[in-house]
Amino acid sequence: MRPSLRLGRIAGIEIGVHYTWLFAFALIAWSLAEGLFPSEFRGSRATYWATGVLAALLLFASVIVHELAHSVVARARGMTVHGITLFIFGGVSNLGDEAKRPQDEFAVSVVGPLASLVLGWRGMGAPATAG
Ligand SMILES: [Zn+2]
Numbered sequence: 646m647r648p649s650l651r652l653g654r655i656a657g658i659e660i661g662v663h664y665t666w667l668f669a670f671a672l673i674a675w676s677l678a679e680g681l682f683p684s685e686f687r688g689s690r691a692t693y694w695a696t697g698v699l700a701a702l703l704l705f706a707s708v709i710v711h712e713l714a715h716s717v718v719a720r721a722r723g724m725t726v727h728g729i730t731l732f733i734f735g736g737v738s739n740l741g742d743e744a745k746r747p748q749d750e751f752a753v754s755v756v757g758p759l760a761s762l763v764l765g766w767r768g769m770g771a772p773a774t775a776g
Pocket residue numbers: 711715757758
């Protein structure tokens with residue numbers, strides 16, 4: 646999937662968004678700002694929207710981390726990585742070729758969910774450990 650807009654590079658991997666991502670972003674920000682936040686917290690409409698937009702951005706930042714894990718491991722195992730594109734259903738790593746060995750396919754596949762697990766673990770208030 647080719648991005649409609651290029652945002653920049655992280656670790657040499659191009660990050661972009663497909664235009665369909667705007668619908669997902671707007672829907673998430675709106676549902677938080679007009680639905681969840683007013684029903685759960687006291688605040689102003691401006692605060693609900695600022696927090697809704699920030700929460701949607703953080704969600705997609707976590708999608709980028711997930712995709713970066715796939716892409717960085719793919720590149721380390723010799724595969725061509727064209728970039729990462731955010732779209733309406735989340736994100737996708739654009740790889741130029743298939744893994745040649747099953748263990749490479751496994752490594753590339755498993756690191757994305759592992760990265761998300763680590764982010765979720767921290768997000769659920771797990772105590773930080775030194776080092
Ligand atoms: Zn994944």
